Amino acid sequence: MISRLITSLFANVIAFLAAAYFLPGFTVSGDPVSFIILVGIFTLINFIIYPIIRLVLTPLVVITFGLFTIIIHAGILYIVDLYSDHITIDGLLNPPLCHGYHCCH
Numbered sequence: 001m002i003s004r005l006i007t008s009l010f011a012n013v014i015a016f017l018a019a020a021y022f023l024p025g026f027t028v029s030g031d032p033v034s035f036i037i038l039v040g041i042f043t044l045i046n047f048i049i050y051p052i053i054r055l056v057l058t059p060l061v062v063i064t065f066g067l068f069t070i071i072i073h074a075g076i077l078y079i080v081d082l083y084s085d086h087i088t089i090d091g092l093l094n095p096p097l098c099h100g101y102h103c104c105h
Helices: 002-022 032-056 058-063 068-083
Strands: 026-028 087-089
Touching: 002 026, 002 032, 032 058, 032 068, 058 068, 068 087
Parallel strands: none
Antiparallel strands: 026 087
């Protein structure tokens, strides 16, 4: 369990750095210590809250053949974005269906 947690922590560090580098609306700010704390909190949320959410939403995951897990992960990332000053995700709730209107804010 500890080795899985450490592996997930390193994978999330790489994923956050890659997302900050490649995605234009994804920015990570702060010093390296706050970045590690941010990734650690995200990893712990994935280890504690994600299984509960997935258990509750199992029918939707099964109906969509597992694609709903993307929505679950996006929701967890959005929660981390809301409560952290060190990560900013622009455009997460502004889908192309809004056509320039502020319908999603």
